[in-house]
Amino acid sequence: xRWSKLFVPTLRDAPNDAVAPSHRLLIRGGFIRQLHAGHYxxxxxxxxxxxxxxxxxxxxxxxxxxxxxxxxxMHPASxxxxxxxxxxxxxxxxxxxDRKGADLALGVTHEEIFATVAAELTSYxxxxxxxxxxxxxxRDEARPKSGLLRVREFAMKDSYSFxxxxxxxxxxxxxxxxxxxxxxxxxxxxxxxxxxxxxxMGGTDSIEFMTKSDAGEDDVIICRxxxxxxxIEKAISSLPTIDDGEALTETxxxxxxxxxxxxxxxxxxxxAAATQQLKTLVMVLDKVITLVxxxxxxxxxxxxxxxxxxxxxxxxxxxxxTMKALGASxxxxxxxxxxxxxxxxxxxxxxxxxxxxxxxxxxxxxxGVSVERDLTVGxxxxxxxxxxxxxxPNCGTPLEVDRCxxxxxxxKLGTKFADVFGVTVADPDGKVVPVVMGSYGxxxxxxxxxxxxxxxxxxxxxxxxxxxxxxxVITLMRTDEETMTAGETIYDDLKAAGVDALLDxxxxxxxxxxxxxxxxxxxxxxxxxxxxxKNGEAEFTIRSTEETTNVALGDIAGHVxxxxxxxxx
RNA sequence: CGGGUUGUGGCGCAGCUUGGUAGCGCACCUGCUUUGGGAGCAGGGGGUCCAGAGUUCAAAUCUCUGCAACCCGACCA
Numbered sequence: 001x002r003w004s005k006l007f008v009p010t011l012r013d014a015p016n017d018a019v020a021p022s023h024r025l026l027i028r029g030g031f032i033r034q035l036h037a038g039h040y041x042x043x044x045x046x047x048x049x050x051x052x053x054x055x056x057x058x059x060x061x062x063x064x065x066x067x068x069x070x071x072x073x074m075h076p077a078s079x080x081x082x083x084x085x086x087x088x089x090x091x092x093x094x095x096x097x098d099r100k101g102a103d104l105a106l107g108v109t110h111e112e113i114f115a116t117v118a119a120e121l122t123s124y125x126x127x128x129x130x131x132x133x134x135x136x137x138x139r140d141e142a143r144p145k146s147g148l149l150r151v152r153e154f155a156m157k158d159s160y161s162f163x164x165x166x167x168x169x170x171x172x173x174x175x176x177x178x179x180x181x182x183x184x185x186x187x188x189x190x191x192x193x194x195x196x197x198x199x200x201m202g203g204t205d206s207i208e209f210m211t212k213s214d215a216g217e218d219d220v221i222i223c224r225x226x227x228x229x230x231x232i233e234k235a236i237s238s239l240p241t242i243d244d245g246e247a248l249t250e251t252x253x254x255x256x257x258x259x260x261x262x263x264x265x266x267x268x269x270x271x272a273a274a275t276q277q278l279k280t281l282v283m284v285l286d287k288v289i290t291l292v293x294x295x296x297x298x299x300x301x302x303x304x305x306x307x308x309x310x311x312x313x314x315x316x317x318x319x320x321x322t323m324k325a326l327g328a329s330x331x332x333x334x335x336x337x338x339x340x341x342x343x344x345x346x347x348x349x350x351x352x353x354x355x356x357x358x359x360x361x362x363x364x365x366x367x368g369v370s371v372e373r374d375l376t377v378g379x380x381x382x383x384x385x386x387x388x389x390x391x392x393p394n395c396g397t398p399l400e401v402d403r404c405x406x407x408x409x410x411x412k413l414g415t416k417f418a419d420v421f422g423v424t425v426a427d428p429d430g431k432v433v434p435v436v437m438g439s440y441g442x443x444x445x446x447x448x449x450x451x452x453x454x455x456x457x458x459x460x461x462x463x464x465x466x467x468x469x470x471x472x473v474i475t476l477m478r479t480d481e482e483t484m485t486a487g488e489t490i491y492d493d494l495k496a497a498g499v500d501a502l503l504d505x506x507x508x509x510x511x512x513x514x515x516x517x518x519x520x521x522x523x524x525x526x527x528x529x530x531x532x533x534k535n536g537e538a539e540f541t542i543r544s545t546e547e548t549t550n551v552a553l554g555d556i557a558g559h560v561x562x563x564x565x566x567x568x569x
Numbered sequence: 570c571g572g573g574u575u576g577u578g579g580c581g582c583a584g585c586u587u588g589g590u591a592g593c594g595c596a597c598c599u600g601c602u603u604u605g606g607g608a609g610c611a612g613g614g615g616g617u618c619c620a621g622a623g624u625u626c627a628a629a630u631c632u633c634u635g636c637a638a639c640c641c642g643a644c645c646a
Contacts, residue, residue: 009579009580011579011580011581011595011596012580012581012595012596012607013580013581013582013595014580014581015580015581015639016575016580016581016582016639017575017638017639017640018639019639019640027580028580034638036637036638037637037638037639085646089646090644091644092644092645092646108646109646111646137646139645139646141644141645142570142643142644142645143570143640143641143642143643143644143645145639145640150645156646158646217645302643302644303644303645314644315570315643316643409646411646439646441646477604477605478604508607509603509604509605509606509607509608510604510605510606510607511605511606511607511608512606512607513605513606513607514605514606514607515606515607516607527605529605530605531605539605
C-alpha cells in the first residue's frame with residue numbers, strides 16, 4: 001500500500017475528551033473515529049489491526065477444536081424469555097419492535113442462540129463440541145467510556161463448549177484457559193487470570209483474564225507472594241480475630257445525641273471502635289427492603305450481595321423507605337429485633353459479641369449486642385469488600401489492589417441452558433442427559449485497545465508485530481525517481497516475502513513522515529534518503545528501541561522479513 | 570441513574586463577565602522558495618456558534634427548555 005493513497009487522518013492534537021492513552025492514540029493515529037457514545041468507526045488502519053486480533057483469536061480457538069459459526073445478531077424476545085434473561089438482563093439489552101409489533105433484541109451474548117442449535121445434538125458420541133463465533137454484540141452500557149475499552153457495539157469472540165459430563169467441561173475449560181494465555185501472549189498484552197464473580201450468569205468456576213492498567217475499571221486483589229488473585233467482587237482475605245471480651249447478658253440502650261456516623265460513635269464517650277460496631281445498610285433487593293449488616297469499618301460489595309442473594313435490581317433504600325421500614329434515620333439504624341425484613345449478615349460477624357449498633361430510635365444506640373443472639377439472621381454471606389493490606393487467605397502476605405482491564409472471561413455454565421432449551425443427548429447407557437456447557441468470551445476491540453495501553457510511548461503506539469496494521473513502513477525522504485525506484489524495489493521484495501509493508505511516498509517533509517510513522521506505531525521503519533542511497537544503504541529503525549542501523553539495499557528486505565517472521569513465531 | 574464539566578470551521582482553543590459585522594493556531598487549496606525530525610513567505614476556501622423557544626432595535630454572548638459528549642460514582646455476560 002502507498003501511504004499517499006491510504007486514508008490515515010492523523011492528528012497533532014487529540015480531542016480533549018479523549019483521556020485514556022489508547023483512546024487518544026487510536027484517534028490521533030487515524031485508527032478510529034467516534035460516531036456517538038460507545039460506537040466507533042474502524043478506519044482502514046484500525047480495521048487491519050482489528051482483523052489481525054480476530055485472526056489470532058480464531059487460530060487459537062481453532063487449535064483447540066473450535067468450529068466457527070455465524071449467527072443472527074437480532075433475536076426474538078421469546079428466546080430470551082425462555083431462558084429467563086429477558087428480565088434479568090435488564091436495561092443492558094437493546095430492544096426494538098418489528099413492524100408487526102413483535103419484541104426483538106440485539107444480541108448481548110449468544111448462549112441462547114447456540115443452545116437452540118445444540119438442541120440437535122443427540123448422542124454422547126458427538127461430544128465434545130466447541131462452537132464459537134466472532135460477531136458484533138450490543139450492550140446498552142450505562143456509561144460507555146475510554147474509547148474502545150467500553151463500548152456499546154463491539155466484536156466479541158464467544159465460544160461455548162458442550163460436554164457429556166463435568167470432567168469433559170473441566171477439560172474444555174482448561175483448554176480455553178491455555179488458549180487464552182496463548183492469545184494474550186501473541187497480542188502482546190500481559191495477562192493473568194483471577195477468580196471472578198459470574199454475575200447474572202450463574203455457574204461455577206469463573207476466571208477473568210486481566211491486564212494491569214490505570215485505564216481499566218476492575219479492581220483486582222492480588223498477592224505478590226503466592227498465586228492468589230481475585231476480582232474485588234469475589235476476593236476474600238484473612239482477618240485477625242478480635243477479642244470481644246465477656247458477652248453482656250443483654251443489650252443496653254444508651255443515648256447518643258447527634259452521633260450519626262461510625263467515626264462519631266468511635267469518638268463518643270461510651271461509644272465503640274469501628275471494629276466493634278455493626279453497620280446496618282438498608283437495601284432494596286428486587287423491591288424487597290433488606291437489612292445488610294457488616295462490621296463498622298467494612299464496606300459492602302454490591303456484587304457479592306447480588307451473588308449471595310440472586311437479586312438483580314439492587315439499590316440503597318431512600319430516606320423515606322428507611323424511615324418507614326425501621327422508624328429511624330440513617331445514623332441510628334440497626335437490625336436488633338428486626339423480624340419483618342430479611343437480615344443478611346457478613347460472615348466476618350459470626351460469633352461476635354459486645355457489638356454496638358443503632359437502636360432504630362434517632363439518637364439512641366445499643367451496646368452489648370451479640371450478633372447471633374440478638375439479630376434474626378436470615379442469611380450469612382461473604383459481603384464485605386477486601387481492602388489493600390489485609391492478609392492473603394492462602395499465605396497471609398498483605399494483599400495489594402491493582403486497577404485492571406478485563407480482557408477475557410471464561411466460566412462454567414453447567415446445564416442451565418441445556419435444561420431450558422432441551423439440549424440433551426443419550427449417554428452410553430442410553431439414558432437422556434443434559435449437555436454440560438461452558439462459556440468463553442474475549443472482546444476484540446477491547447484487546448486492541450489493551451494492546452495499545454501496554455505498548456506506547458510519548459511518540460505514539462508501538463504495535464507488536466503480530467497485530468501491527470503494517471509491519472514495516474518504507475519512508476522515502478525524497479520522491480525523486482531514484483528514491484522512488486529503490487523504495488518500490490524493497491517494497492516488492494517485502495511483499496514477495498509475505499511482509500505487510502507500507503510505502504510512504506507522500507510529498508511531505510521528513511519530520512512529518514517520521515512523526516506519523518511513530519504515532520501509527522509501525523514496528524519497523526526503512527528510511528531511504530540521499531544520505532544512505534549514496535552508499536547503497538537503507539536505514540533500518542526499530543520502533544520500540546529507536547535503534548537505527550544501516551543495511552545494504554540488497555539485504556534490507558530479507559533482513560526485515562526475517563525479523564517479522566521471528567517476531568510472529 | 571446521581572454528581573461535575575463541556576458544546577464556536579476537520580482538530581485544539583479564544584470570544585460570553587459588560588449583547589453591536591465570528592477570531593487565532595494547526596490542518597486544507599494555489600504559487601514561489603525550501604527539503605534528514607511536525608518549513609517560510611504571499612494569496613485563498615471553509616462555520617446552521619448543539620437545537621428550539623424567549624428577552625431585545627440587535628443574541629455565540631442574557632433567560633428557559635431540550636439534546637449530545639466527556640469525567641467521577643453507581644452499574645456492567
